[in-house]
Amino acid sequence: MRRACHEVGVKVALIGGTGPEGIGMAVRFGRAGIEVLLGSRDLARAQDAASRAVERAVSGSVRGCLNDDAARQADLVVVVVPYAGHEATLRELAAPIGSKVLVDAVVPLVRKGRSFVIAPLAAGSAAQEAQILLPDARVVAAFQTVGASELQDVDHEMEGDVVVCADDPQAKTATMDLVRRIPVLRPVDGGGLAHAGLAEHVTALLLNINRVYRAHTGIRITGLPGG
Amino acid sequence: MRRACHEVGVKVALIGGTGPEGIGMAVRFGRAGIEVLLGSRDLARAQDAASRAVERAVSGSVRGCLNDDAARQADLVVVVVPYAGHEATLRELAAPIGSKVLVDAVVPLVRKGRSFVIAPLAAGSAAQEAQILLPDARVVAAFQTVGASELQDVDHEMEGDVVVCADDPQAKTATMDLVRRIPVLRPVDGGGLAHAGLAEHVTALLLNINRVYRAHTGIRITGLPGG
Numbered sequence: 504m505r506r507a508c509h510e511v512g513v514k515v516a517l518i519g520g521t522g523p524e525g526i527g528m529a530v531r532f533g534r535a536g537i538e539v540l541l542g543s544r545d546l547a548r549a550q551d552a553a554s555r556a557v558e559r560a561v562s563g564s565v566r567g568c569l570n571d572d573a574a575r576q577a578d579l580v581v582v583v584v585p586y587a588g589h590e591a592t593l594r595e596l597a598a599p600i601g602s603k604v605l606v607d608a609v610v611p612l613v614r615k616g617r618s619f620v621i622a623p624l625a626a627g628s629a630a631q632e633a634q635i636l637l638p639d640a641r642v643v644a645a646f647q648t649v650g651a652s653e654l655q656d657v658d659h660e661m662e663g664d665v666v667v668c669a670d671d672p673q674a675k676t677a678t679m680d681l682v683r684r685i686p687v688l689r690p691v692d693g694g695g696l697a698h699a700g701l702a703e704h705v706t707a708l709l710l711n712i713n714r715v716y717r718a719h720t721g722i723r724i725t726g727l728p729g730g
Numbered sequence: 731m732r733r734a735c736h737e738v739g740v741k742v743a744l745i746g747g748t749g750p751e752g753i754g755m756a757v758r759f760g761r762a763g764i765e766v767l768l769g770s771r772d773l774a775r776a777q778d779a780a781s782r783a784v785e786r787a788v789s790g791s792v793r794g795c796l797n798d799d800a801a802r803q804a805d806l807v808v809v810v811v812p813y814a815g816h817e818a819t820l821r822e823l824a825a826p827i828g829s830k831v832l833v834d835a836v837v838p839l840v841r842k843g844r845s846f847v848i849a850p851l852a853a854g855s856a857a858q859e860a861q862i863l864l865p866d867a868r869v870v871a872a873f874q875t876v877g878a879s880e881l882q883d884v885d886h887e888m889e890g891d892v893v894v895c896a897d898d899p900q901a902k903t904a905t906m907d908l909v910r911r912i913p914v915l916r917p918v919d920g921g922g923l924a925h926a927g928l929a930e931h932v933t934a935l936l937l938n939i940n941r942v943y944r945a946h947t948g949i950r951i952t953g954l955p956g957g
Contacts (some may be wrong), residue, residue, distance in 0.1 A: 534951070551836060620924075620928075621928075626890075663952040663953075673822050692846065694941065697936050698934075704931030704935075705929045707925075707928050711921045712918060712919070712951060712954075714921065718953050718954055720951050720952060720954060722949050723951075725948040726877075726880070727943055
């Protein structure tokens with residue numbers, strides 16, 4: 504079954520994938536039979552993170568590589584670097600990303616006292632910044648609100664929704680299909696890339712709620728057709 | 731049953747309550763046995779809106795009054811004016827609001843092309859602006875993401891969560907109790923008033939999603955203790 508999915512599958516690069524979010528995505532995509540290229544600027548760290556992901560995923564193909572190689576080999580590129588490395592990383596990968604689908608999961612989070620807030624960006628959001636840096640890429644904002652701990656906790660299915668914002672309809676569809684590969688996440692079409700900043704704010708809200716309840720929260724959009 | 735609730739109850743003012751959101755809240759609070767003072771700057775409009783609310787609510791006490799009277803008589807004041815009237819309305823009501831609980835449901839929404847965005851406010855959010863304007867009031871941000879059509883549609887129970895942000899613990903508790911009076915809304919503690927702007931952004935995100943799906947959406951926070 505997983506093998507069958509794998510044969511259909513798309514190759515996904517996780518740029519800056521050695522952090523908890525990247526490893527978590529590698530685990531879930533790996534389990535879904537997707538070929539994952541877990542990228543880092545340091546090959547040894549990428550390979551180490553990849554073996555940890557495979558161990559947790561139990562099944563699936565996750566390979567550690569340099570960010571550059573990961574982006575070059577992938578059909579779809581997901582960026583999960585901390586915001587501090589967002590611009591530099593994307594500039595370096597302009598050539599291998601080219602006109603590929605670039606899913607930006609980065610959130611410009613800032614701690615302000617005991618609160619999480621969103622740094623105001625001139626571009627409006629990290630994803631819009633990516634689009635300015637890489638005008639040929641088909642940028643999609645998604646996965647911003649999905650927590651690393653739930654991604655890694657394979658004893659439980661994921662719950663909640665992933666809001667997907669993009670201007671390119673095909674890139675949006677490919678990303679929504681990717682979301683559906685993780686049981687039982689649901690993609691929700693959030694409209695154009697201009698709405699990416701709104702989803703970023705949801706991430707900060709959830710982190711603040713996590714602090715109050717000592718929980719790992721996500722969101723579900725109510726009132727959509729089909730529940 | 732409703733009568734019993736009513737006897738326990740708090741008196742709630744809805745400032746600027748003649749719009750769809752205010753009428754919707756009057757309907758739901760009225761059905762819950764809460765005494766509602768539906769306020770407007772125009773007494774005839776307030777009375778007209780109140781009768782429409784009562785008609786829809788089938789049961790409950792909703793009375794139309796001037797904003798000033800509503801705020802003076804109420805235990806808890808909810809502001810639902812359009813953002814354009816937010817500052818002026820609050821300035822006028824400084825005396826009758828005094829140190830009461832002031833629930834701010836106002837969202838500084840702006841249309842930008844086909845998108846809904848949030849106007850950046852110097853104070854950070856409408857609720858924080860209210861706190862600056864009325865330093866004695868115990869300001870709470872809540873109900874921003876709850877849609878007018880669902881409030882008015884009494885054939886269906888409400889679903890989803892209301893994020894409640896406040897610095898005053900008692901005011902927060904009173905507001906969370908008020909949310910629980912509407913079946914089956916759940917209050918979620920969003921932390922301090924500084925987080926109100928994050929909830930505002932959720933409203934804009936939901937309105938954009940509504941546009942894509944021609945739906946009336948809300949949010950539910952997943953992963954909280956007890957579901």
